[in-house]
Structures are given as C-alpha cells and as structure tokens.
Amino acid sequence: MNDSFFKKIEQKTGVSMDEVFALANAIQYADFSDEKQVQKIVRKVSKIAGKPITKDLEEKIVNSVVQKGNKLNLNEIASMMNQKNE
Known part of the structure; x- marks a missing residue:
C-alpha cells in the first residue's frame, strides 16, 4: 500500500501503523481459549x-471471548467497551 495512505490514517487516529499491524498479527495467531x-x-x-x-469490564470481555473460543465477535466486544462503566 501507499505510505501516504498510512500516514493519513496515523494522523487521523493517532495510532501508528506498526501498532495496528502488531495487534492484527497478535489477533490472527491468538488462542482465544x-x-x-x-x-x-x-x-x-x-x-x-x-x-x-x-x-x-476487562474480566467480562475476557470471559466472554474465552467462553466462545474461536467464535470471536468483535461487534459484541465493541459494544461492551462502549457501555457506561457500572
């Protein structure tokens, strides 16, 4: 991909592409159990x-992911993170 494309993403999000790729790699090879x-x-x-x-909330997310194993639902996790902390 084009380096300027990644630079624009980094500027808008404040997240380096190295961090994004490292996270993607960790998720790709993770054992969700x-x-x-x-x-x-x-x-x-x-x-x-x-x-x-x-x-x-961290414990709830972890337990939810571990219980479902490889059936990771990112929408469910995002929803949990967006909930007001009780």
Whole structure:
C-alpha cells in the first residue's frame, strides 16, 4: 500500500501503523481459549483505542471471548467497551 495512505490514517487516529499491524498479527495467531492471551489483547486494544476500561469490564470481555473460543465477535466486544462503566 501507499505510505501516504498510512500516514493519513496515523494522523487521523493517532495510532501508528506498526501498532495496528502488531495487534492484527497478535489477533490472527491468538488462542482465544487462553485467558492470559485474551487479557493481553483486550488491554492492548483498550490502550490503542484510547478507551480505558475498568478491571470488571476487562474480566467480562475476557470471559466472554474465552467462553466462545474461536467464535470471536468483535461487534459484541465493541459494544461492551462502549457501555457506561457500572
């Protein structure tokens, strides 16, 4: 792809493409039944997105992903992250 395209994305989002590619790589090869691995991914997504989450919400997301294994539903996770922290 064109470097200027990536630079525009970085400028608009404030997220480096290196971080995006590293996250994509981690997700691609992740074992979603491994709680520790899922927890690391959830924390990384939260950090990259600039959306801090509570420990309770992190646990809910991790448990939801681990229970479903390879049937990861990113829309469900995004919905959980956008909920008001209780």
